[in-house]
Each structure stands twice: as C-alpha cells, then as structure tokens.
Amino acid sequence: MKKKLLIVFLLFIFVLLSVSGYIIFELGNDHLYQEISISITSQLSEHEQHNFDMSGVILILTRLRNHMIFVMAVVLLFVIFTMFFFIRNIMKPLDDMAKAAKKMADGRLDEIIPVRTHDEIGKIGERINDLAMNLQEILLHIWSHTTCSKAILDQIDEIIRSQKSRPTEDCSSGIPLQLQEDVQSVRENIEDMQDMVQSFDAFYDIRLKDGKIVET
Amino acid sequence: MGKRILIVDDSSIMRKMVRKNLESGGHTIVGEAKNGREAVKLYRSLNPDVVTMDITMREMDGFTAAEYIRTYDNNAQIIFLSNLDKERYSDNAKRLGALGYLSKHKTKEILTLLRS
Numbered sequence: 001m002k003k004k005l006l007i008v009f010l011l012f013i014f015v016l017l018s019v020s021g022y023i024i025f026e027l028g029n030d031h032l033y034q035e036i037s038i039s040i041t042s043q044l045s046e047h048e049q050h051n052f053d054m055s056g057v058i059l060i061l062t063r064l065r066n067h068m069i070f071v072m073a074v075v076l077l078f079v080i081f082t083m084f085f086f087i088r089n090i091m092k093p094l095d096d097m098a099k100a101a102k103k104m105a106d107g108r109l110d111e112i113i114p115v116r117t118h119d120e121i122g123k124i125g126e127r128i129n130d131l132a133m134n135l136q137e138i139l140l141h142i143w144s145h146t147t148c149s150k151a152i153l154d155q156i157d158e159i160i161r162s163q164k165s166r167p168t169e170d171c172s173s174g175i176p177l178q179l180q181e182d183v184q185s186v187r188e189n190i191e192d193m194q195d196m197v198q199s200f201d202a203f204y205d206i207r208l209k210d211g212k213i214v215e216t
Numbered sequence: 217m218g219k220r221i222l223i224v225d226d227s228s229i230m231r232k233m234v235r236k237n238l239e240s241g242g243h244t245i246v247g248e249a250k251n252g253r254e255a256v257k258l259y260r261s262l263n264p265d266v267v268t269m270d271i272t273m274r275e276m277d278g279f280t281a282a283e284y285i286r287t288y289d290n291n292a293q294i295i296f297l298s299n300l301d302k303e304r305y306s307d308n309a310k311r312l313g314a315l316g317y318l319s320k321h322k323t324k325e326i327l328t329l330l331r332s
Contacts, residue, residue, distance in 0.1 A: 112274070130227075130228055133226050133227045133228075134227050134228060134229040134230075136227070137227040137229055137230050137299075137320070138229065140299040140320070140321075141299075141320065141321050143299075144299060144319060144320070144321035145321055148321075204272070204274075205272040206272055206299065206300065212301040213299045213300055213301060214300060214301050214304065215271075215272065215300055215305075
C-alpha cells in the first residue's frame with residue numbers, strides 16, 4: 001500500500017514537472033519571441049513596425065515564466081508535504097496496526113494497537129483492541145470453567161476408584177463401563193479446550209499458571 | 217429493592233454479560249466504564265449504589281480506581297470481578313473495603329451478594 005501510494009505521488013510529481021517544465025522551457029525559448037514578434041508586426045504598418053519595441057513583450061513573458069516557476073515550486077512542495085503527511089499520519093499507523101493485528105492473530109493478545117488519534121484510523125485501532133480484549137475474556141472464561149469442570153471430574157474419578165476397590169460381591173458398587181468411558185471422554189474434551197486456550201502465547205496483563213490466572 | 221449500579225470492565229462482552237445478570241435481578245445499570253479513569257469520573261457524576269469493578273484494565277486498573285473512589289466516597293460499595301486468582305487478590309480487595317471479590321465466570325453470584 002505504501003509503495004503504491006509512493007508510486008502514485010511520484011507519477012503525479014513527474015507529470016507536474018513535465019508539464020510545467022515544458023511550459024517554462026517554451027516561455028524562455030527565442031523561437032517563441034520571434035513568432036510573437038512576427039505575429040504582432042505583421043498586423044502593424046511599416047512606421048509602427050519601425051517603432052515597435054519587443055522588450056515589453058519579453059518582459060511580460062519573462063514575468064510569466066518566473067510566476068510559473070514559483071507556482072510549480074509551491075505545488076511541488078505541497079505535493080511532497082502531502083506525501084509525507086499521508087505516510088506519517090495514515091500509512092504509518094495503518095502499518096503499525098497491521099503488524100499488531102498479525103501478532104494478535106498469531107495468538108499474542110498482549111499486543112496493543114497504539115491509538116494516537118480519534119479519527120477513523122484511531123477508531124479502527126480501538127475496535128481491534130476491543131476485539132482482542134473480548135477474545136481474551138472468552139478464553140479466560142473457557143479456562144476458568146474447564147478448570148472447575150476438571151476438578152469435578154477428579155472427584156468423580158476418585159469416587160469411581162473407591163467403588164472399584166470395594167469387594168466384587170457387592171453388586172451395587174459396580175460402575176458401568178459406559179459411565180467410565182463417558183467421564184474419560186469429557187475429560188479429553190476439557191483438556192482439548194484447555195490446550196486451545198494455552199495455544200495463545202500471551203494474554204494482556206495476565207498469565208495462566210498451574211490452572212490459575214495471575215497478574216504478570 | 218433494585219440498586220443503581222455502575223459496571224466497570226474493559227471488555228464490552230463482559231459488561232454486557234454483567235448487565236444482563238444484574239438487570240434480570242431487578243437492578244438498574246446507571247453507567248458503564250471501560251477503564252479505571254472513566255470509572256472514577258462516572259462515579260462522581262452518577263453516584264451509584266454499587267460498582268462492579270474489573271481489576272486488569274488499561275489506563276487505570278481496578279484497585280487504583282477503587283482507591284480514588286474510596287477517597288471521594290468512603291462508603292462506596294465496590295464488588296471486584298476478576299479472572300485473577302482469588303486467594304492472591306481478595307486481601308487487597310478487603311483492604312479497600314470491597315463488598316466482595318468474585319470470579320468473572322461466576323457473575324450470577326453478584327445477585328446473591330447484593331441480596332445479602
């Protein structure tokens with residue numbers, strides 16, 4: 001994007017310099033003076049031709065050329081200023097935003113997009129930060145709920161183990177195999193979810209430690 | 217009787233969740249703040265009965281905001297809502313005279329706390 005913008009600006013500068021340069025060159029060209037002189041004198045009488053002074057016309061054309069150079073310089077400066085303004089205030093923040101968003105997408109939720117302005121670009125940055133913050137909340141919710149569920153499963157496992165250790169003649173103590181498999185399946189699902197949460201490399205201001213969430 | 221509550225959390229999804237729970241219990245949400253600084257400002261202008269306060273927030277964290285609020289109003293009722301390990305931070309909440317310290321994944325407990 002930055003390169004494309006730079007090319008557009010350079011093209012604009014090239015066109016501006018070419019057109020202005022051509023006009024300035026033409027205004028300083030002796031051929032032009034001769035053509036004007038011929039064009040004017042052809043409409044004058046012989047006496048008037050004798051008294052005709054070309055220096056007035058040359059003065060006007062020189063002034064016009066100088067004005068043209070001045071206007072071209074001002075426009076050129078304006079274009080260069082606009083180019084830097086665009087790069088500094090639009091391209092650079094967009095670039096920073098893209099880099100930060102990439103890190104967020106890669107699982108670094110501690111990345112914050114720097115919001116320096118309150119314009120549309122600033123608002124996009126704020127919204128991306130909000131999005132990351134909401135994603136973090138959802139992940140932490142999953143983490144907390146799965147940690148609680150895992151603790152409950154541990155208790156169920158404990159009950160199953162104690163039931164299994166009872167004498168076999170006690171028929172009521174038998175734990176259906178299906179139930180044991182279901183508990184194992186739920187445990188695997190929970191562990192999958194926790195693995196997914198842990199696949200995020202970093203969170204904003206906190207970290208996951210031994211099933212707990214602590215401040216960094 | 218329903219209370220006038222200010223919700224402070226930097227996550228909009230969390231604010232929405234807390235709001236839903238509190239409104240289902242007949243409470244009124246008078247305002248929402250997304251960081252500690254906004255919370256202090258809104259507390260002064262809205263004077264709510266209770267504040268639900270997140271801890272980790274950009275610009276100003278929940279504990280600092282609670283300190284400012286308690287300086288302004290020593291009777292301010294603050295409930296901390298956080299994902300952070302309760303054992304580690306509830307002492308800090310108590311020191312600040314908080315009404316409670318609840319885990320964010322148990323937002324429904326706010327209603328029980330407010331009833332008590």
